[in-house]
Amino acid sequence: xxxxxxxxxxxxxxxxxxxxxxxxxxxxxxxxxxxxxxxxxxxxxxxxxxxxxxxxxxxxxxxxxxxxxxxxxxxxxxxxxxxxxxxxxxxxxxxxxxxxxxxxxxxxxxxxxxxxxxxxxxxxxxxxxxxxx
Amino acid sequence: xxxxxxxxxxxxxxxxxxxxxxxxxxxxxxxxxxxxxxxxxxxxxxxxxxxxxxxxxxxxxx
Numbered sequence: 001x002x003x004x005x006x007x008x009x010x011x012x013x014x015x016x017x018x019x020x021x022x023x024x025x026x027x028x029x030x031x032x033x034x035x036x037x038x039x040x041x042x043x044x045x046x047x048x049x050x051x052x053x054x055x056x057x058x059x060x061x062x063x064x065x066x067x068x069x070x071x072x073x074x075x076x077x078x079x080x081x082x083x084x085x086x087x088x089x090x091x092x093x094x095x096x097x098x099x100x101x102x103x104x105x106x107x108x109x110x111x112x113x114x115x116x117x118x119x120x121x122x123x124x125x126x127x128x129x130x131x132x133x
Numbered sequence: 134x135x136x137x138x139x140x141x142x143x144x145x146x147x148x149x150x151x152x153x154x155x156x157x158x159x160x161x162x163x164x165x166x167x168x169x170x171x172x173x174x175x176x177x178x179x180x181x182x183x184x185x186x187x188x189x190x191x192x193x194x195x
Contacts (some may be wrong), residue, residue: 004169005174006167006170007167008159008165010161012177013174014178014186016154048187052184053184055188113163117148117163132134
């Protein structure tokens with residue numbers, strides 16, 4: 001839901017999902033970076049960063065395209081002085097609908113409501129569609 | 134930010150099916166920048182003592 005929050009969905013989440021373009025078997029490489037940054041490893045894909053926020057690393061996301069395909073469609077937002085690419089709300093909806101767990105289904109009405117509001121005004125609230133590069 | 138919020142709120146008044154509370158919630162979120170949205174999200178978790186994962190465990194979260 002972090003990507004949705006950044007795009008204007010009034011929601012909250014207890015962890016941030018980060019999609020990494022690496023085979024899942026290479027998770028150790030990601031964990032090494034986390035350790036270098038002072039984070040704590042809680043599980044193979046779950047870490048607590050230095051500020052105690054939780055991050056969940058994903059190596060695939062079901063119900064949507066490949067990392068490369070989705071990267072091209074991603075929206076770019078500014079966060080913490082960095083440019084961050086996030087899945088557009090419609091792609092988050094596609095993934096949650098595919099996964100279909102109760103907690104994913106529960107998010108759909110709010111996601112769809114905000115998407116409908118944003119669509120009426122022609123796309124993005126205060127996020128820019130990714131430029132080149 | 135206040136002006137943007139007011140513009141957004143005015144726009145949402147034309148939306149059917151939203152009550153006043155929903156309009157304000159959505160207007161605040163939609164008028165904010167991504168950074169402001171993220172800060173608000175983190176502040177909300179902090180206000181409930183749910184930001185740090187070890188604190189969440191005390192509340193019974195996994």
